[in-house]
Every structure is written in structure tokens, then in C-alpha cells.
Amino acid sequence: VALVVSGSPGVIASVFTTNALTAAPVQWSQSLAAQAPWRRQARAILYNSGNANACTGPAGMQATRRCVQGVAAALDIAPQAVWVASTGIIGVPLPTAGLCAAIPKLACDLRRGVQAARAAACAIMTTDTCHKMAHATVDIGGQRYILGGMAKGAGMIHPNMATLLACITCDAPLQHAQAQRLLRGAVTRSFNTLSVDHDTSTNDCAFFFCNGAAGGQVPPHSAAEAALAAGLEKLCIQLAEAIAQDGEGATCLIRCTVHGARSAVQAALIARSIVASPLVKCAVTGQDPNWGRIVAAAGAAGVALQLHHLELDIENVAILRAGTPVQAPATARRARAAMSKNPLHLRLRVGKGPGQAVARGCNLTHAYVTLNAEYPT
Amino acid sequence: VALVVSGSPGVIASVFTTNALTAAPVQWSQSLAAQAPWRRQARAILYNSGNANACTGPAGMQATRRCVQGVAAALDIAPQAVWVASTGIIGVPLPTAGLCAAIPKLACDLRRGVQAARAAACAIMTTDTCHKMAHATVDIGGQRYILGGMAKGAGMIHPNMATLLACITCDAPLQHAQAQRLLRGAVTRSFNTLSVDHDTSTNDCAFFFCNGAAGGQVPPHSAAEAALAAGLEKLCIQLAEAIAQDGEGATCLIRCTVHGARSAVQAALIARSIVASPLVKCAVTGQDPNWGRIVAAAGAAGVALQLHHLELDIENVAILRAGTPVQAPATARRARAAMSKNPLHLRLRVGKGPGQAVARGCNLTHAYVTLNAEYPT
Numbered sequence: 001v002a003l004v005v006s007g008s009p010g011v012i013a014s015v016f017t018t019n020a021l022t023a024a025p026v027q028w029s030q031s032l033a034a035q036a037p038w039r040r041q042a043r044a045i046l047y048n049s050g051n052a053n054a055c056t057g058p059a060g061m062q063a064t065r066r067c068v069q070g071v072a073a074a075l076d077i078a079p080q081a082v083w084v085a086s087t088g089i090i091g092v093p094l095p096t097a098g099l100c101a102a103i104p105k106l107a108c109d110l111r112r113g114v115q116a117a118r119a120a121a122c123a124i125m126t127t128d129t130c131h132k133m134a135h136a137t138v139d140i141g142g143q144r145y146i147l148g149g150m151a152k153g154a155g156m157i158h159p160n161m162a163t164l165l166a167c168i169t170c171d172a173p174l175q176h177a178q179a180q181r182l183l184r185g186a187v188t189r190s191f192n193t194l195s196v197d198h199d200t201s202t203n204d205c206a207f208f209f210c211n212g213a214a215g216g217q218v219p220p221h222s223a224a225e226a227a228l229a230a231g232l233e234k235l236c237i238q239l240a241e242a243i244a245q246d247g248e249g250a251t252c253l254i255r256c257t258v259h260g261a262r263s264a265v266q267a268a269l270i271a272r273s274i275v276a277s278p279l280v281k282c283a284v285t286g287q288d289p290n291w292g293r294i295v296a297a298a299g300a301a302g303v304a305l306q307l308h309h310l311e312l313d314i315e316n317v318a319i320l321r322a323g324t325p326v327q328a329p330a331t332a333r334r335a336r337a338a339m340s341k342n343p344l345h346l347r348l349r350v351g352k353g354p355g356q357a358v359a360r361g362c363n364l365t366h367a368y369v370t371l372n373a374e375y376p377t
Numbered sequence: 378v379a380l381v382v383s384g385s386p387g388v389i390a391s392v393f394t395t396n397a398l399t400a401a402p403v404q405w406s407q408s409l410a411a412q413a414p415w416r417r418q419a420r421a422i423l424y425n426s427g428n429a430n431a432c433t434g435p436a437g438m439q440a441t442r443r444c445v446q447g448v449a450a451a452l453d454i455a456p457q458a459v460w461v462a463s464t465g466i467i468g469v470p471l472p473t474a475g476l477c478a479a480i481p482k483l484a485c486d487l488r489r490g491v492q493a494a495r496a497a498a499c500a501i502m503t504t505d506t507c508h509k510m511a512h513a514t515v516d517i518g519g520q521r522y523i524l525g526g527m528a529k530g531a532g533m534i535h536p537n538m539a540t541l542l543a544c545i546t547c548d549a550p551l552q553h554a555q556a557q558r559l560l561r562g563a564v565t566r567s568f569n570t571l572s573v574d575h576d577t578s579t580n581d582c583a584f585f586f587c588n589g590a591a592g593g594q595v596p597p598h599s600a601a602e603a604a605l606a607a608g609l610e611k612l613c614i615q616l617a618e619a620i621a622q623d624g625e626g627a628t629c630l631i632r633c634t635v636h637g638a639r640s641a642v643q644a645a646l647i648a649r650s651i652v653a654s655p656l657v658k659c660a661v662t663g664q665d666p667n668w669g670r671i672v673a674a675a676g677a678a679g680v681a682l683q684l685h686h687l688e689l690d691i692e693n694v695a696i697l698r699a700g701t702p703v704q705a706p707a708t709a710r711r712a713r714a715a716m717s718k719n720p721l722h723l724r725l726r727v728g729k730g731p732g733q734a735v736a737r738g739c740n741l742t743h744a745y746v747t748l749n750a751e752y753p754t
Contacts, residue, residue, distance in 0.1 A: 021676030021684050055672050055684055057700055090669030091702060202673050278655075282749030292467030295432050296579050299398030307398050307432055323434055325468060364750070366743045372659030373741070 001099060002047040002123035003106040004167055005075065010211030012042040012083055013179035015187045017204035023054035024064040024094075025084040026205060032083055040176055043081035045167060045207055046071050047124045048099060049152070050088040054202035063094040070100040074107035085165050085205050087126055087152060121150035124165055127371070128152050129246055134238040136231040138172075140224040143216040145172040147231055151191075151239040153246075164191060166206040166239055172228055173212030178220050182229045183208040190236030193268065193359045194244055195276040208232070241343070244360040249367030252284050253343035253360065258298075261355030266303045268357035270350060273301035275361030284344060284363040289335035291319045298348060311349040314338045378476060379424040379500035380483040381544055382452065387588030389419040389460055390556035392564045394581035400431035401441040401471075402461040403582060409460060417553055420458040422544060422584055423448050424501045425476060426529070427465040431579040440471040447477040451484035462542050462582050464503055464529060498527035501542055504748070505529050506623055511615035513608040515549075517601040520593040522549040524608055528568075528616040530623075541568060543583040543616055549605055550589030555597050559606045560585040567613030570645065570736045571621055572653040585609070618720070621737040626744030629661050630720035630737065635675075638732030643680045645734035647727060650678035652738030661721060661740040666712035668696045675725060688726040691715045 014033045016026055032042075046067055053060050064084055072079040086094070110116075121131035136147040153164035174182070187206055218224045245253040256274045261267035274280055277297035283290040291312055299305055307323035315338035318326045325331075338344075391410045393403055409419075423444055430437045441461055449456040463471070487493075498508035513524040530541035551559070564583055595601045622630040633651045638644035651657055654674035660667040668689055676682055684700035692715035695703045702708075715721075 018679070019673065019676040020678070020680060020682040021672060055669060055700070057684060090673060202676060278745075279749055282746055285746065286750035288750075292432060295398060296396065296467060299396040299579060301397070302395070303397060305397040307434060323432065364746060366746050368655075369659055369662065369741060369743050369746060372656055373663035373665075 001102050001106060002120035003071065003103070003110070004045040004047070004120065004169065004209065005110055006043055006209065006211040008211050008213060009041045009043055009081065010209055011040050011174060011176040011179050012045070013176065013183040013208040013210075015183060015206045017201055019202045019204070021055060021202050023052050023086060023203045024056060024060035025053055025086040026203060027061065028064045028068065029083045029085065029205060032080060035080070041078065041081050042083060042209060043077045044071055044075060045083045045085065045209065046103070047120070047165065047167070048086050048088070049124050049126050051086060051092060051094050052088045052090050052203045053086045053094040055091040056093055059093060063096045066096045067099055067103070070103040071107070074104045083207060085203070085207070087124065087165055087203050090202065117148055117150065124150065124152045126152065127248070132239050132242040132246070134235045134242070136235045138227050138231040140216070140218070140227050143214065145170060145214050145228060147235050149235045149239050151243060153243040164194070164201065164204045164243060166191060166236070168206070168208045168232065168235060170208065170210040170228070170232070171212065171214035172210055172218050173214070173216065174210040174218055174228070175220065178218070178225060179208050179210050182225070182232050185229060186233040186236040189233055189358070190240040193272065193357070194240050195272060195359065195361045241360055244362045245343070247362035248371050249365040249369070250362030251342070251365060252363040254281070254284055254346065254362060255343050255358060255360055256346040256348065257356070257358045258348050258350060259356050260309070260349045260351040260353050261303065261357075262351070262353040263355040264357050265355070267355040268359065269303050270298050270301040270348065271357050271359035273297050274346065274348070275359045278364055281361065281364035284339065285365050287336065287339040289314050289319065289332070289339050291325070294346060294348070295320070298350070305350055309351045313347040315341050315345055378479050378483060379497035380448065380480070380487070381422040381424070381497065381546065381586065382487055383420055383586065383588040383590075385588050385590060386418045386420055386458070387586055388417050388551060388553040388556050389422070390553065390560040390585040390587075392560060392583045394578055396579045396581070398432060398579050400429050400463060400580045401433060401437035402430055402463040403580060404438065405441045405445065406460045406462065406582060409457060412457070418455070418458050419460060419586060420454045421448055421452060422460040422462065422586065423480070424497070424542065424544070425463050425465070426501050426503050428463060428469060428471050429465045429467050429580045430463045430471040432468045433470055436470060440473045443473045444476055444480070447480040448484070451481045460584060462580070462584070464501065464542055464580050467579065494525055494527065501527065501529045503529065504625070509616050509619040509623070511612045511619070513612045515604050515608040517593070517595070517604050520591065522547060522591050522605060524612050526612045526616050528620060530620040541571070541578065541581045541620060543568060543613070545583070545585045545609065545612060547585065547587040547605070547609070548589065548591035549587055549595050550591070550593065551587040551595055551605070552597065555595070555602060556585050556587050559602070559609050562606060563610040563613040566610055566735070567617040570649065570734070571617050572649060572736065572738045618737055621739045622720070624739035625748050626742040626746070627739030628719070628742060629740040631658070631661055631723065631739060632720050632735060632737055633723040633725065634733070634735050635725050635727060636733050637686070637726045637728040637730050638680065638734075639728070639730040640732040641734050642732070644732040645736065646680050647675050647678040647725065648734050648736035650674050651723065651725070652736045655741055658738065658741035661716065662742050664713065664716040666691055666696065666709070666716050668702070671723060671725070672697070675727070682727055686728045690724040692718050692722055
């Protein structure tokens, strides 16, 4: 269990899973996001791991409310100022007795600083093999803002989902609409570029919690806002890559950049299709520079492509030019050597359009199957 | 190499891959499909395995034309009467010398009957572990029509795609529009319900070759046509299940039926999301009745769902009713026993709507990773 608290009321911007069967904590937090006044009075986020409180019916929502009330009582704040996120096993009632007993202790033991942040990042892990943290400082005309982020994802032993939870705190004075705009942009280019397997969890959510404690001003659409947006995006990409690197059974982070598409959206579709392809993921495991699979996965993205426009590079090795394999004598040997890199960077140019995007994923190994097949419920 | 020939001109209905980077043989056959007159003059289909002739550029189309001309010369027919389909390695020039040398021999050795059909079904295999054939007879008022089908798919050792090729011959006198309507319906409910991995090949195609040799009449939208449609659909489902059963590394065919959706399309999206989920596929490998993964995969289908409407059965074991786990004492033990069935049938009711669909897939095993990671290009 982890509790993130702001000493003063702040705003929370949020992005939630698109799964239709959202968990109770997601439904609670979504209800706060939908209520305009409470978006500006956020004080705390309660995290728990080990139990997703998903597919638990009306009892699940009652359990979430009990936890929320526990936090509200312990901190003497309104329940509507308390957001929640859970991760873990699906379909098992949330054990609220233990959780509610822990909350007052958490509330008494609130701390600042890296140690406390690390403890929180560790608390939200399920089968992650390491905790994920990142931070950024943004200096704007003598004013320094600090962003701190933690995330978990891509692990599962029990029948947990590969849930992704992310929390980014920030001491800049952002309005809710600003924070929401910045978060959505950053998530689009970070967590939403990520594929570990094709499953979408019932519990995914990313929160951007801004309390303005540092003072100053960040007017909408200003240079200051742009600087904060850049810092947030960089931080989210760091967390996203940490999640991909720690994907279930993964031994390699795959980063795929697509250039020259008609739009960034089309570029993202192609890049995601490549990193999500089980055949590409297996080729990376086998360190096999199998460009046929990469190109075929690009073709399956639902975007119009012409073979003779394609240029593919694996790391710094030119593989395809004008849709034709590069016939340089050392290409095969160099390409095979390049496939052993981690992270592994694939670059595909699909035309002369302005659209560009990056997607991140990981390789598929025996360990993924072992993790997900050999541990019983 | 396999050559399917009709003694008299016939029609060929066709369904092709949606991959944007189609192989040369697909492009050739698509060009015939687009030319109305030639759709009624089809005489032959040339199949080859081992080389997909995909991503091979202008030389690939020249190679396909050479093969087509070889068949046309050997059978003394127009090149536009010759359809083609290839499967195998991507991005390697098609070795036309050997192929073109084989064609006259094939043309001299044309045979009817099950032995010849089996030889053809074996010839189109790549890493399939067994050939796939099915047949159906349809009796309509004293007239008997015979449908014969072969397919390959879901195997790969070289950097081949999990290409699906299917050919169904029929001696009924169908017009092209009829044959196309029947094929599209049958494919929707058979091959298109299939997921082995998420990759879509550059070479998939299904042909329905009807030459009318049996005589009689099958008026559009008649009872006779409906009987033929039913026979075709049954045959295609047999072939599709054979492909899923023989999926790469698979040891279990997963059949998922979704009932009660708003439409058949929505039901199909949900069913497909379940059989395509790596987590569900791994749970089947582990024989773990992990209903959380099934429900979460349903929720990720992009269709609105309510947990309290869900009813799930694994084989004949009731798992969920009104979104709540069935608490019968033997459920856990019986569910675990049911997970060892092959085929394994999952049934999910999502509401009271009329929409119903079936999807087929297979489990994910270490052998899939081994096949696709450990064999170099």
C-alpha cells in the first residue's frame, strides 16, 4: 500500500484504461474526474498492489469506498479528495480489513524525499522485477519546478493483468485543463506507445497530481507550459521504457521509430504493429535480423504502404533501401550483430510524409510462457 | 508445387489478406479478380510453398508472370485464366527456373480423386505438421454437388508468415457474384474467426473455384444456394479448426462462443479478443481456469460490457453467473479438469442481445517461442 498526499489541494489529471470492465478503483477515480469541483481539491492517492479489485461487483465498489473513507478520516479531508488505484489479482474480494488498518499508520508516517518515493514505487510493484522511478526539473525564468514519477507494469504471477499504474507529482501551479492536456500528450507519446502483450488491463491509470506548491505562474499555452510539457513527456518516456525493459520474461527493450508517414497517428499505428508482433518479438529473442517479419508487421497496421518506399535500419545497419535488401557484403553479419543490442532500435521510413512516431515493446521469451502458464491461480 | 485445374472454364471467388504489402501472387490474382470477364474463365490455380514471393519488388511480379505463362503454355489456356498463390519465406527471389521446369510435368500428370487432392494438400504445407483437407456433398433435389477443400497455415520455421492459403473446389454451376457472396459469408464465420498469433500475412488468400461440371441449376437466393452455402461454411470451419489445432507449437484448439451481444459483429470482436489474448492462451497451456483473464480480454474488445450481465462456462462447468463466481464446492476442481479438454470450449454470455459468434485459436507454448526464435533466417 502506498499513499501519495499533497499538503495543499491540487488538481489531478487522469488517463484511464479503455477496457470496458473497469475495476472499482478506476470507477471511483473516474467519478472524481467527471466532477469538476473535486478535480481541483485533490489531496491524496491511495495505491494498493496484490489485488486489483476488478470484476468484484458491487462489493468491490463498497470496498473501495471503505478505503477512501479510511484515508479521508486519517487525513481529515473529504472522501472526494481521495483518488485510488489498485493492481493485482482479478475477481478476488479486496481484503479491506488489513488495508483499512494500515491507512492510519501510513497517514502518520508521511515523508518527503527520494527514500519515501522509492518506498512508494516499491509498494505498487506486483511481479515487476524492479521498481520504476523518474524525475525531472524544469527551470523557467528563475523558477524551478520538480516532477517526480513512479510506475509499475508488465508483471504477473497470479492471474493479474499486466496492469500499468503511473503517478507523476508536480509542484507547478497548473489548472486542471492544462494538466489534463499535458498528461494526455505525454501519455500518447509514452505509455500509449507501449506493448508488452496484446492485453489491456481492467486497472490501468496514469495520474498527474499538481499542487502548485512551488508558486509562480504557468499561463496556458506559454513557453513555461511548453517546458513543463517537455519535462513531463521525457519523464513518462523514461517510465514507459523501464516498463518495457521489465516486460514479463523480457530480456530486450525494442524501440521502433517510423518516419515519413502521412501523419503521426499513422506512424504510431505502424510502429506499434511492429513492436507488438509476436513474430518480430521472437526474432529479437533469436537475434535474427528477420526483416521480412518487420515489413510484414508494418503492412498489417491498417495503413496504406508501398514496398518501394520502405527503408529499414536495424541499429546502424541499413537493411532495406527502396524496398530492396541492401546487398553490401557485410550486411548479414553486421545485422546479426546489431540484433544483440539492448535496447534494440529499429528504424523504418515509409515515405516522404511528415508523420513520425516511436513505439516501445520487448521480446517474447520462454520465460513469458513460463510465468503465465505455469503458475496456477 | 500444386496445380489445381478445371477441365472447363469456371468462376473463382476470392478473399485476400488485408496486409498493405501484398505478395506478387496476391497482386496477380487480385488483378484477375478485378477483371470481370476473366473471373468467368478461370481454368487453373498454381500453388507453391517454400517461397512467398513477398517483398520481392518488380522482380517478384516478373517471376509470378513467368510461372503463369508456364502454366498457360502447358495447358494451352490464356494467362488470365491462371490464378496463383505462394507461401513461404519472405523477401527472397522466387526460384522460377525450378518452378517453370516442374510445371509441364504437373500439367501432364493431372489426376482426380482423393489421392491427388491429398498430394496437393501436402504440397502447399510449409511448417504445418499435417495436411488439411475437408469435403462436403450437398444433395439438392436429386442433384449432388461436391465440395473439396484444402488449406495450409499457422506454421513457420524460416521467416515465413503464418500464411493461410485455402482452396475450395465445387462442381455446382454458380455465377461469380453468387460464389463470391457464399465465400465471403463462409470465410467470415471460419477463417476470419481464427487467430494463431496477431500477425497478418502478406500472402493469405482463399479461393472458391466453381466450374458447374455437375450441371443442374442453383438460382441466386434459392434453397439450393442456401444448402450449398451451408456445406461451404461447414467445410471452411473444418479447415479453420484444423489450422488452429495445428497452430505453431499449439497443443490445444480453443473455441470460444459469445452469446447475447448486440450484434454478431460485436460478438465476434469479443470472441476474437478472448482467443487472441496471450494471457488466456498461456492459461490454457497451464490448464488454469483463470476466468479473470477471459473476462479482462472480453472487456478489451472495444465493445461496451456490463460485468453483472456476464455468464461464463468453461466446457460444461458454470464459472460466472451475473458477473459473480459460482460458489459451488466442486467448481474449482471441475473447472481445472475441464481446462485439460482439447478442443477447449469457452462460452461467454454478455447480455440478452441476438448477437452470437464463434472464434477459434490455440494455446501459447514454449514450442511457439522455440519455433520462431531459435531457427535463424
